Amino acid sequence: MAIPTIQSYPMPGPADLPAGKVAWRPDPERAVLLIHDMQEYFLDFFDVSREPIPELIANLRRVRERCAALGIPVVFTAQPAEQTPEQRGLLTDMWGHGLKTRPHRQPVIAELAPAPGDVVLVKWRYSAFQRSDLRQRMLDWDRDQLIIGGVYAHIGCMMTAADAFMGDVKPFLVADALADFSAENHATALTWVAQRCGVVTTTASLLDDLGEPRATVVDPGSLAAGAAHPPAGPADVLADVAQALGVPVADIGLDDNLLDHGIDSIRIMSLVERWRRVGAEVTFVELADSPTVGAWWALLATRIGHTRDA
Structure with missing residues (x-):
């Protein structure tokens, strides 16, 4: 089964957020931003001129700029175009050959291209923690919160949030900085994370919680x-x-x-x-x-x- 062609749907707003179970708040001294699988290949299944993609990209840019200004580490995941059968494993049975069929679409979209100092992790499985050094990097940075945005909400983003929780990292899923196969899949991811492992928030609420950059020696x-x-x-x-x-x-x-x-x-x-x-x-x-x-x-x-x- 390949990824389906994805129909337009409205991005969820504050009124669509599920009730949560915890009152965690993001802390710029403890957080890491994860921009998940925002590669050309994965956006090709959407009509990028229609919702939710324009809002997804705009909100991720806002979050990324604020995190960078606050000194919050920015991490990307990106699946490789070349994968051996052993490396791809069961993903081939579930999704086919993936990026191997369109290797020229491997890059992260230009609007979010990694900047100098950003970390790009090779993505092998649904969770960004699997077969990567993300957990060790977070330990080295002394950070235990993970802000998550990108695609697809009910697959990699949700699984990464669950994996974070199981490693005592508090996940924050940014509802309007995600996209998915459908509005129903998107809502499923938000509800499951809010009820089982993390906080679901909006871009506006996240930026309010993170606050503005503080002045340094530059005024x-x-x-x-x-x-x-x-x-x-x-x-x-x-x-x-x-x-x-x-x-x-x-x-x-x-x-x-x-x-x-x-x-x-x-x-x-x-x-x-x-x-x-x-x-x-x-x-x-x-x-x-x-x-x-x-x-x-x-x-x-x-x-x-x-x-x-x-």
């Missing part, structure tokens, strides 16, 4: 105050970055990897907020994916109507 207020106009060229971007890092402009080259200069998620989010305030709609993921001043100016120029300097 986001001072960054914002200095931004009266959008950057007019790479020199302005360089000045903004130097201010965020607290270093002289001369210390940074246009093509330097800013990770080597100490840029971190909180500083990146401060710059995102600064540039958004002056009309440049950029995201944390876009900046984190290409951490150089030159690349950032190339991106900003497309958002504020400039042409990149030669």
